[in-house]
Amino acid sequence: MRARKVLVATLGALVAAATLTSAGAAAITTDSHDPLAGRFDRPRHGFASPTTTLREGRPSDVGLTDQPIRDAEQFLSDWTKPDATGHPHFSGAVGLLAHDGVVVDRYAVGGALRYADANGTELPPGQQVPMRDDTIFDMASISKLFTSIAALQLVEQGEVDVNAPVARYLPEFAVNGKGAVTVEQLLTHTSGFDADPVPSLWQGYPDIPSRRKAVLDSPLKNAPGTTYLYSDLNMLNLGFLVEKLTGEPLDKVVHDRITAPLGMVDTGYNPPASKLNRIAATEYESSPPRGLVRGQVHDENAWSLGGVAGHAGVFSTASDMAVLSQAILNGGAYRGHRILRPDTVEQMLTNYNQKFPDDSHGLGFELDQPWYMGALSSPVTAGHTGFTGTTLVIDPESRSFALLLTNRVHPTRNWGSINTARQVWATSLAKAMAVKPVEGRDAWYAGLGNSSTATLSTQPLTPRAGGPLQVSFSAFVDTEGPTDPLQLESTTDGVYWQPVALRASGPGAPAGDVTSLSGHGHRAWWRVTAEVPATGVTTLRWRYSTDPNYTGRGVSLDGVKVTERGRTVLDGERNPSALTASGWILTGR
Structure with a gap:
């Protein structure tokens, strides 16, 4: 195992x-x-x-x-x-x-x-x-969840081992080199099946028994466990397994063991x-x-x-x-x-x-x-x-769920994708939900859409003691990933901007020095520090940019502070007007 x-x-x-x-x-x-x-x-x-x-x-x-x-x-x-x-x-x-x-x-x-x-x-x-x-x-295909639950109920009862070959329960499944495919691989779409039955069941076979046999006889496209390929054949076969072990048709199993107990009357x-x-x-x-x-x-x-x-x-x-x-x-x-x-x-x-x-x-x-x-x-x-x-999203970390049910194929499947609507909902x-400021009553927030950029810039900062500028701030970063980065940049001429190395700490923060911050799912504020050489009058800016696809909740900045040898050069918490925002807003959430 x-x-x-x-x-x-x-x-x-x-x-x-x-x-x-x-x-x-x-x-x-x-x-x-x-x-x-x-x-x-x-x-x-x-x-x-x-x-x-x-x-x-x-x-x-x-x-x-x-x-x-x-x-x-x-x-x-x-x-x-x-x-x-x-x-x-x-x-x-x-x-x-x-x-x-x-x-x-x-x-x-x-x-x-x-x-x-x-x-x-x-x-x-x-x-x-x-x-x-x-x-x-x-x-x-949300129906696949009901089949999965029914199969896992059999696992709980000791009737199925997810690591066992499917053929242990459905011997006829083993044909065409499928003897090693496991129940787990059906559940995770790593069995090796092609995407769909070929030919389609309604076109290629005259009756239900021949169609069921065609599913069981379907060959593999890839070796089991080597490839992820979403395939209806996985759940079709899993449904047959449930029927075989319960002795009941799948619709009765789902009713008696899932929907009736939960009171799902429709x-x-x-x-x-x-x-x-x-x-x-x-x-x-x-x-x-x-x-x-x-x-x-x-x-x-x-x-x-x-x-x-x-x-x-x-x-x-x-x-x-x-x-x-x-x-x-x-x-x-x-x-x-x-x-x-x-x-x-x-x-x-x-x-x-x-x-x-x-x-x-x-x-x-x-x-x-x-x-x-x-x-x-x-x-x-x-x-x-x-x-x-149809769309179902369950977020255990916030004890939330979002359901969006549409009939997007009415009257035709050719009117395009609704994935943007799924994301928006x-x-x-x-x-x-709130992302509360770490300090004070508000924080800077940028919740961008695709292919956008937001900048938060300091006024020109003049070093006086010859030492480097020490930058510190808190950041909440929930983005698609590395293609939607938050960067700190510096310039002495207002034309050429250089990335500044950052060091972050907190749950999910990147290790070591990095030139950008990104990621999603950690849902925690990070404490971030940086050092900028004092080579003259310097302007800093935080730049958050997004690519053409997908965005997370966005980026928040709080407690922005710049010092030089202990002297405060800029305190964004006390004086937010010292920062010029484009695409950022001050918010208490």
Whole structure:
């Protein structure tokens, strides 16, 4: 058994907290009014109490500011309106944000049913159906999380070993050189499977038995464990494994063991016709000739398997997915019902893919993916997306989650990516949380978008004692990474700027001398010092710049001070007007 990678320290205490009391409550308890509520710069440790239940509230109830959330709502609204292309980015959306057990925002906009054909011909207003808080969505690949949970429940029961070959449980799986593929590799998409069944199941096989056999017979593209390649085949086969060991179809397993215990009454496969008026439409399909798809799974392979598959097929609402998200934050329990032990949830949130740095993955969840997690992303932030336009982001460090459910394939999948909207929605929750100043009432903050630069410059500084200038400041840095650096630069002529070596200390700070600061997920203030030779009148500036893709929460500076041999040359805390800002603001949050 290869050594399992240990979760970042924020979840390190989980196993110790897993022991349940006789009442079923975990040793760790939290309070939605605890002093860390609403703080982005004070990451939590361990899970929330298993007794934490969601309640409705306002952002201010848990220390959040609401302007970033209102701005994100406006962004979603704008994206449901036609742009220069003549069509919107998506027909409609339902968003939900929660922090510390409080649902701080629900937002529904646009249409659940809007178009009559693949060309985007709008239905008459009387035939359109608006989005509502309780609209039911085809969750697409978010269904993989339900399959993963069902499989891990079998692990808890001792019926499955994640390190064992899949063929131990499904002997027929071993064909075509797959005898060494493990259950863990299915869960982490490192099995070696190609991206999709070839040919597609609905095109290449006449009936469900032949399609199931085609999945089991699928060959590998890469040697097991050598490559990360996201593939529906992993979860299709895992779903078959669950069915084999439980003796029940996957939809019944998911209902009986996950959704029914959690009270997720609108979640399941093949929703009944009685709920059709609440279901968001997806694509108008001519191949296969299904017409407007509404109430049936959009994914063609899942459809060809009768609507129940390990990789797709689950329908759900924002409210139901909020319950599942809170159950994960609670360590696997909600309203007295436990679906997983805390140590099992920890495995879902542990990165097993350190060999593949950009593809962090737990046993089920994707981890640390800024392309849709935005500024909530960190090494322990978990989530998943769905092709139909669904997004789930769970941030254990702030006890938060962001859900954005859209029907972006209605009426066609060809209207473009919605990843920017995914980032904006998750980032709004991160920016609603406070990063409190280290000193005084405020700090300098730059929360830039892509391809931007912010500068904070000193007035010209005149050395008098011939000694070097000693620079000190505190920095909170939450960026995409090295491509979005914070740098300190100096100039004596106002034209040529030279980088200044920095030395930082604090959780997650870089070691030794560096010329830039970057990184995300540590969520801590760093103390930073630098030394600038006294070669004449010198101007300093802090420059934060971003590349064309992704941004974190941003950068804050506080307690800026420059001295020379003990003499104060500049004190930005006492005299903030000594600093000239472009793209920076003074804020108490």
